[in-house]
Amino acid sequence: MNLIDRVVYELPISDHEAAIGLYVTGVGRCNAPSGVDYPQFASQETQKWSWDKGRILTQFELHFIVSGQGEFESATMGKTDLGPDSILLLFPGVWHRFRPSDSTGWKEYWVAISGDLVHRIVSSSEFTPSDCISVLNRSSGRLLIDSFERLITRVQDDLTTHSAVLSANVLELLALALDAEKNEQLVFFSSNGLRTDRIEDPIVAKTIETIWTRSHRPIPIGQIVSEIPTTRRTLERRFIDVVGHSILEEIVNCRLIRAKKLLTETDLSIRSIAVLTGFVSQEKMRKAMLSREGVPPVEYRAKTRS
Template identity: 35%
Template structure:
């Protein structure tokens, strides 16, 4: 196993064992960096696979989870655009997505990271648990998070013979901790994001329309298209929908889009323009008008008021 140690910079890249592969997730590296204000970055000691410069950035063939324990910096990727980093944030780097990041020269930073791959993270990606657009967030239990990272790094650097399975188990625990609050939020909003879960809809025509709306509202969806796709007369659909849901089909589409937009505004740093198009609105102006009509706030004000801030 290769090890790198430059004072307070420690990196390890262990071999991958077959036992870890069978678990569905295997650790390929771990490290800690203490970058003082004004220090050059990135460090030159990484293998070529992980090396990058701010000018050219990089893409990785595997996943990496970076934790900014102290300090501040900046991040940029194709999916998120430019984002300011603060202490307590984590960055989930996705394979084959160009990115770059660096500490603020005036503060430096202290960071931990692990790199990993396997069947499990790809399944999480397919389920949208992790995605390039939501690469940065501030999880709870930050002290516990730092401690868990340190356990993994110590094992990788000091006990390489135990890395294959023990470090994989610790990495799974760390990922569960980091992703836990995001999954909890999804569970809390499942009945909001899918009214079919909130209550059974006995009218099969309305049930089909609801399923289509809450599955495809981010696309160019319209009432005539829904009626055509479920083989229903438009006027009949609108009448029966209003009887069951107490509102129009169009109102349901807009509500679905705004519900998803609220989550993106709180959880991600995507520009409001990209949020608007991403949830299905035809323009940022239409999005802003609909959002304000529904909530009494502009999207920017909503994001500022409700976004989860990292604790210091």
């Protein structure tokens, strides 16, 4: 079996770094030769996935295909080809998979990022889950490569610290990527897998979109209702008819999906995870996890890491 030449770093995140609002959870480069089995992430638990099953992220990932060709498929875009200088901005909550062509292989860079600032930057851009691919011109591509290399070097210099400089480096990457942005219909998934573009009721589809783009911070149902042209009673009834559970349950489900990811893959404190995933308190998250998982957050973290 051919092996992928790769560099992968996963960063520890403290409460201080999380408070910045933009933090890096992983970064790397990959040179996959033709005919290689892809992906190959046997040593990094958080990067394990397969082409057959694909994956769903709870954070954003920015990928840049430097050379070679391949294919990408997601629940929101369907299948599409990838070529040199392609940018992928992968959204949390969206099933997807990608791989290089057997005949060409490819070289790629990637960074995994999260935080309130990332959500705000992306939500104000024109990148969407249904239009998450752009192509850079060669001069911009060179700038993106240089920025990725600076980020990797900074991480190599100190694997234990997530400095503000790393966050600034990621802002540079995002700025270069957003220069190539495009605009299409926004598509999201409910916690039980319903696609908003296949929901006939536009009010329910808009509610799911609002929940999944804002549930990283406290969002009262009344605030959602204020942005939807209907009453709360009507919205609750129509939401249950389509999705099968209440708006509040959807909000909690969304937050728990993200909280479980952070519990498993980071060393953030329980309090910080509660804040980052939109729970109004650590106790609220504890009760929600006890109700749905049968164990409190501390035990869930220990169980998933054992």
